[in-house]
Amino acid sequence: QVQVQESGPGLVKPSGTLSLTCAVSGGSISSVNWWNWVRQPPGKGLEWIGEIYHSGSTNYNPSLKSRVTMSVDKSKNQFSLKLSSVTAADTAVYYCATWSPPRGFDPWGQGTLVTVSS
Amino acid sequence: DIQLTQSPSFLSASIGDRVTITCRASQGISSYLAWYQQKPGKAPKLLIYAASTLQSGVPSRFSGSGSGTEFTLTISSLRPEDFATYYCQQLNSYPRTFGQGTKVEIK
Numbered sequence: 536q537v538q539v540q541e542s543g544p545g546l547v548k549p550s551g552t553l554s555l556t557c558a559v560s561g562g563s564i565s566s567v568n569w570w571n572w573v574r575q576p577p578g579k580g581l582e583w584i585g586e587i588y589h590s591g592s593t594n595y596n597p598s599l600k601s602r603v604t605m606s607v608d609k610s611k612n613q614f615s616l617k618l619s620s621v622t623a624a625d626t627a628v629y630y631c632a633t634w635s636p637p638r639g640f641d642p643w644g645q646g647t648l649v650t651v652s653s
Numbered sequence: 654d655i656q657l658t659q660s661p662s663f664l665s666a667s668i669g670d671r672v673t674i675t676c677r678a679s680q681g682i683s684s685y686l687a688w689y690q691q692k693p694g695k696a697p698k699l700l701i702y703a704a705s706t707l708q709s710g711v712p713s714r715f716s717g718s719g720s721g722t723e724f725t726l727t728i729s730s731l732r733p734e735d736f737a738t739y740y741c742q743q744l745n746s747y748p749r750t751f752g753q754g755t756k757v758e759i760k
Contacts, residue, residue, distance in 0.1 A: 580751060630696055
């Protein structure tokens with residue numbers, strides 16, 4: 536069964552770019568799934584960042600759209616998130632997750648905490 | 654954006670209690686609703702999708718109902734491992750949105 540796992544720096548400087556990768560195992564990224572990013576600030580709720588299909592089609596949250604870029608690397612069976620011009624408000628646990636209609640998001644990665652601080 | 658409002662935000666209950674959490678959408682979302690359980694330090698876990706379909710491996714004491722704008726998650730008999738925070742999510746339109754969460758604690 537498909538599993539996903541996030542990786543990337545845990546500390547990013549203000550005004551810098553947050554870069555995370557989600558490795559897909561147990562299945563192909565070129566399957567029917569959409570590949571999602573969700574974040575959760577410490578002690579707060581869940582916020583959907585966006586999703587990408589293996590073709591490169593994307594849907595982003597309008598609240599973050601100007602700063603978000605997602606991409607797929609089929610050769611490595613992984614997908615990535617870049618969030619530019621970060622501030623302390625972007626400090627959160629970032630999760631990757633997969634979605635195949637009509638199901639919900641499943642599975643999720645374990646999450647990775649990214650702190651924005653100088 | 655479609656707003657999802659969960660009630661209550663906090664719930665204190667005892668082992669064996671029947672628990673119901675409500676999720677109201679700001680506009681109709683048909684049955685495109687999922688429920689998740691999240692424990693501290695862990696990723697959310699999918700419990701129910703399409704409003705009422707139990708995810709494989711999820712105990713049958715969990716059930717979901719509703720369509721349109723009003724949905725419920727019911728735990729028929731609360732067990733110790735059910736103390737957690739529960740979120741609803743709409744998958745009807747973009748951007749995907751989540752409810753604010755309902756924390757279920759031990760009375």
